[in-house]
Amino acid sequence: MADTFDIVIAGAGHNSLITAAYLAKAGYSCLVLEARPVIGGDTMTEELTLPGFLHDTCSTTHAIFMQSPIWRNQELPLADYGLEYLLPEPVSHVRFPDGTYLTQWQDIDRTCDEIARFSRHDAEAYRTMLTEWQSVAPIFNKARYTPAGWGMSTHQALAAHPQGTIWMRRQALSAWDIISAAFEDWHVRAWMLWFAEGTLQPAARPGTGTLAYSFVAGRQRNGWAIPKGGSGSLPMALGRIVTDHGGVILTDKPVSQLIIEQGRCVGVETTRGEQYRARHAVVSTIHIKNLVGMAPAEAWGEGFLYGVETYKAGRGMFVAHYATTEPPRFTIDGGMIEAVGAGVAQSPENQLHHDTFFRNGTISDERPTLLVLTPTVEDAARAPEGKHLIKVITFHPYELRQGPEHWDTVKDAVAEFNLAELRRYAPNLTDETILASDIRSPLDLERYNASNWHGSCHGGDQDPSQSELLRPAPGFAEHRMPIPGLYQTGATTHPGGSVTGGPGRNAAMVILKDLGKDFNTLLP
Numbered sequence: 001m002a003d004t005f006d007i008v009i010a011g012a013g014h015n016s017l018i019t020a021a022y023l024a025k026a027g028y029s030c031l032v033l034e035a036r037p038v039i040g041g042d043t044m045t046e047e048l049t050l051p052g053f054l055h056d057t058c059s060t061t062h063a064i065f066m067q068s069p070i071w072r073n074q075e076l077p078l079a080d081y082g083l084e085y086l087l088p089e090p091v092s093h094v095r096f097p098d099g100t101y102l103t104q105w106q107d108i109d110r111t112c113d114e115i116a117r118f119s120r121h122d123a124e125a126y127r128t129m130l131t132e133w134q135s136v137a138p139i140f141n142k143a144r145y146t147p148a149g150w151g152m153s154t155h156q157a158l159a160a161h162p163q164g165t166i167w168m169r170r171q172a173l174s175a176w177d178i179i180s181a182a183f184e185d186w187h188v189r190a191w192m193l194w195f196a197e198g199t200l201q202p203a204a205r206p207g208t209g210t211l212a213y214s215f216v217a218g219r220q221r222n223g224w225a226i227p228k229g230g231s232g233s234l235p236m237a238l239g240r241i242v243t244d245h246g247g248v249i250l251t252d253k254p255v256s257q258l259i260i261e262q263g264r265c266v267g268v269e270t271t272r273g274e275q276y277r278a279r280h281a282v283v284s285t286i287h288i289k290n291l292v293g294m295a296p297a298e299a300w301g302e303g304f305l306y307g308v309e310t311y312k313a314g315r316g317m318f319v320a321h322y323a324t325t326e327p328p329r330f331t332i333d334g335g336m337i338e339a340v341g342a343g344v345a346q347s348p349e350n351q352l353h354h355d356t357f358f359r360n361g362t363i364s365d366e367r368p369t370l371l372v373l374t375p376t377v378e379d380a381a382r383a384p385e386g387k388h389l390i391k392v393i394t395f396h397p398y399e400l401r402q403g404p405e406h407w408d409t410v411k412d413a414v415a416e417f418n419l420a421e422l423r424r425y426a427p428n429l430t431d432e433t434i435l436a437s438d439i440r441s442p443l444d445l446e447r448y449n450a451s452n453w454h455g456s457c458h459g460g461d462q463d464p465s466q467s468e469l470l471r472p473a474p475g476f477a478e479h480r481m482p483i484p485g486l487y488q489t490g491a492t493t494h495p496g497g498s499v500t501g502g503p504g505r506n507a508a509m510v511i512l513k514d515l516g517k518d519f520n521t522l523l524p
């Protein structure tokens, strides 16, 4: 096999595979080098506990990706390659500490009826919020699938919208500012906060205002959309598109060095000293904190290095996977309910207070807010007959006062604490129903995938200092790195983390432009 390709791509998460798929479709020979034994990164489905139990190690829902032009317009023919999405009903079932609950249904009227049990005013406020969001959602979605710095900024697009000035203010406010002003009942406020913090942003932080709308609206529209077969179905389909267009994907190839000749990045070297050269471009999805160590400091320049030095990880995730004989069965009036997307929302005060544990580097000892995902409620084939997969998620700091390694001592106790909270509402999850478990702290998630740097499961914090034109570093948002020939994609670039495909598609647009090709000619 030739070790020179048109494009060499380091890392095989869904974003870099999307970049590879567009470039291969454009006729370029592409080589993808993945550090792990399998492709997919944080879109991974594997037998973590017992044979036949296909857990999503990281992401489970692809609700944002479903709104991407990649999927919606089948720019990449993923449906032909077997990718299929399931839209579970109910959308979500959330419990409150006083034993009450709120179920979200695909039918908005039915969801509003649920909210009205707490407050008629809040049911109407919910309906109004979703209607208002629909009028600006295309602006934010377009920004996600446009390289930062190309075309109109979100600010300019809002300025041209009839309610644009209102939305500029909403964008700058915190999600909590908006939720507390719109809703009167504490359960509904707690429920809205539970959604708003879903992308790991603290809801009281200025600049999170649109998260009061976007996450809940996405769920109301697409539900807890899950790929049939698991999150790994996406990279599997992408990988086949790449190879069917002549691309080559090699696993167990951790890249450790960039090859720089005459000031230009012309290839990469792996930890075993293998060299792979690129005629046109090297594309990285290596976390930028790790990438800067792969070339001499002078190659990056002071401005970029400062941008990387000041880049923050943000909140970390803590994940417990269980193989069980039953799904969580939540007791409701007149029976039981099972749901793919479920959770526990503590009071607003409790949820907002959680931020202090991040600041102090401590693990909360207060009753936890939980996200509980049980994909087998909808996709039974992912476990042996009648069995289930449950994932329980909480957010915690990676940097503990005692050091991140302290996680190895305490993680089992944290998982037990979270499980005890879940059992208050789903008492069927006894020791007898749990067959096996796999517990992953923020430190474990980093060990699993180097791109989860310091537990940054979304590539890094998404505060205003690390968003749009400032991501990953001011002056380098357009995927072009300071070293000519080197491009960056993945969650450290605009629009950031989550399964969106945005960074991957945007990087392909920039690279094709630099190669003198029109991206639009690739569209169906």
Ligand SMILES: Cc1cc2nc3c(=O)[nH]c(=O)nc-3n(C[C@H](O)[C@H](O)[C@H](O)COP(=O)(O)OP(=O)(O)OC[C@H]3O[C@@H](n4cnc5c(N)ncnc54)[C@H](O)[C@@H]3O)c2cc1C
Binding pocket: 010, 011, 012, 013, 014, 015, 016, 033, 034, 035, 036, 039, 040, 041, 042, 043, 057, 058, 059, 060, 061, 062, 063, 064, 253, 254, 255, 256, 285, 286, 287, 317, 319, 445, 449, 450, 451, 452, 457, 458, 459, 489, 490, 491, 492, 496, 497, 498, 499, 500, 503
């Ligand atoms: C526990 C958890 C739950 C999540 N849940 C959701 C969810 O339900 N929905 C959602 O939308 N998002 C979720 N996310 C976030 C989302 O999964 C990620 O933001 C997204 O998948 C990142 O994709 P990516 O392609 O940018 O990078 P990654 O998926 O991180 O891929 C990067 C790839 O590069 C490889 N790599 C790194 N360094 C090297 C190197 N030196 N050499 C070669 N290869 C290298 C890695 O092994 C990896 O395969 C979750 C994340 C976590 C951790």
